[in-house]
Amino acid sequence: MRSESQPGGALPDPPSPETPIAPAPASGDLDLVATIRDEILRDGPITFARFMQRALYEPGHGYYVAPEERPGRTGDFLTSPEAHWLFGRTIARQVSECWERLGRPRSFAVREYGAGSGALAAPMLAGIREESAGAFAATRYEPIEANAHRLAELRAALEQERLDDRLSPGDLRAAERPPEPQAGFTGVVLANEFVDAMPVHRVERREGRLVEVGVAWRDGRFVDEPMPPSTPELEAYLERAAVQLAEGQRTEINLGIRPWFAQLAEEMTRGWVFVIDYGLPAAELHSARRRQGTLKAIARQQVLADPYADVGRQDLTAHVDLTALELAARDAGFDAVGRTTQGRFLVALDLGSLLLEAQRRASSVNEALETRSAAMWLLDPRRTGGFAVSVFGRDVPLEPPLRGLADPTARATCRRRP
Ligand SMILES: C[S@@+](CC[C@H](N)C(=O)[O-])C[C@H]1O[C@@H](n2cnc3c(N)ncnc32)[C@H](O)[C@@H]1O
Incomplete structure (x- = not known):
């Protein structure tokens, strides 16, 4: 069942002695926000692929399982x-x-x-x-x-x-x-x-090493969190495709x-x-000209900046x-x-x-x-x-x-x- 909460509503951290209730900008389907948040609070930061999987496909809540029109003339984008x-x-x-x-x-x-x-x-x-x-x-x-x-x-x-x-x-x-x-x-x-x-993994080169961009929960919202690559397949793919990321460059990998x-x-x-x-061949897609990758959030025919906003109510795509x-x-x-x-x-x-x-x-x-x-x-x-x-x-x-x-x-x- 979808949350009755309004888009733009806010979900606080669960009350605990260590976590004071903070003004919370997380928005979207607040039941979905809460389940993803709880997973992170229980297990630690998750990969972006895991976040994207849940934001788009969580049964009963994800963007692509909801009744609303997604692609279409009056939907979020036109195919x-x-x-x-x-x-x-x-x-x-x-x-x-x-x-x-x-x-x-x-x-x-x-x-x-x-x-x-x-x-x-x-x-x-x-x-x-x-x-x-x-x-x-x-x-x-x-x-x-x-x-x-x-x-x-x-x-x-x-x-x-x-x-x-x-x-x-x-x-x-x-x-x-x-x-x-x-x-x-x-x-x-x-x-x-x-x-x-x-769902895609997000990776970045930092100080010569490959780092995965995970998702953490801080101050009432989802934030990027660097973490060691969740699987050797990420580095292996870049090697096989002969992709050398520049320092500070971020990209996505679809496993x-x-x-x-x-x-x-x-x-x-x-x-x-x-x-x-x-799409593009790897050499162009992961070229240093595209330093921030191609991940996009889309809703109401507009490209939006924040992949963590309006969880379950905006498309995520790369x-x-x-x-x-x-x-x-x-x-x-x-x-x-x-x-x-x-x-x-x-x-x-x-x-x-x-x-x-x-x-x-x-x-x-x-x-x-x-x-x-x-x-x-x-x-x-x-x-x-x-x-x-x-x-x-x-x-x-x-x-x-x-x-x-x-x-x-x-x-x-x-x-x-x-
Ligand atoms: C961007 S829409 C494109 C729909 C259609 N092909 C078009 O071009 O208008 C993506 C579609 O794929 C479906 N979809 C995404 N992942 C899926 C999966 N793992 N299994 C089945 N359907 C999926 C979504 O529900 C959605 O209808």
Whole structure:
């Protein structure tokens, strides 16, 4: 149950002889603040990844489990699928091609991580139905979504379009639940703005050593607390990615990517994984130009300064390390098939023709203009058009390239697993 407390309310330290009650700036879901605070008071400072896990996903309280709209036009931020159905409709072309390239399997899974309210699924499945009756008949859509409210919306969105027969019961599950025992699947995995919402560790170089930036509770609020790295994996990752942090430089490391790919490798027999997100290769992401890292708090369409404010009521996100994605995918047995930008990907899949058709069918000049401006937003390299589309394959043909990777620059990173 969510706290009745108002945003901006304050939670004091629990009274004790050692801890005088101080004016307390901690704010947000005060029940959530209290449980995280109590963990710290009991066990000592926690990693930022632990704080982020609880702030975003604590059952009944976390930002991503609450009923409020998160991505969306009236939500805290806008994602590509929420911006316009053209996104999902264009992705349908790529998914249909994957079905063809896999030899038209009779059972074809389309698994979407962080499926949200179905803003990608509904137009994508409708698009597959339009593109190819065979692909549509074979498709089994598997949304993986932590938020039960979003899942109810997703089901309603599919029902409205008479697409819910593509959804098998039992497919509605959260990613962290152990995988249901199932035969390996053949198909496609999609993750749009999912990886950036995974908890990250924050690290910093101080006096030549790697230090983890943990979270402590002091004077009624959460504060940064330097601590020894909680796991050798942090230093090991930086070494493997050949990243040298400058003195005083802070950055984030997402250790959740490896187990995610390892689980995918266990479950996927053949197919492609498409990760669409804002991100950069390690050399750029962790370059000394970015001294404070990329961690951001977001609410009401604004980037906010304090990751510890409004706990459970603001999003926390960090850029995706594209090198970490590639290393984890290859270690798990996937080929790195290619990487491109969202804009190039959508152009290669001929979003233009779908836009023309949508404009022709628009019922008003306003609708036509809105469609056009949403399409520009999807393509613009300064907006979501600049997001990275990273594509990985397992037991799939690398040539000819997938249609979305037609741009020659898209395959510069293509690597077969050694
Ligand atoms: C930034 S939103 C993106 C939603 C959607 N993909 C879109 O682009 O509009 C991230 C979504 O991932 C879901 N999510 C995050 N971590 C998850 C996890 N471990 N398991 C399942 N869903 C998760 C959140 O609930 C949220 O709906």
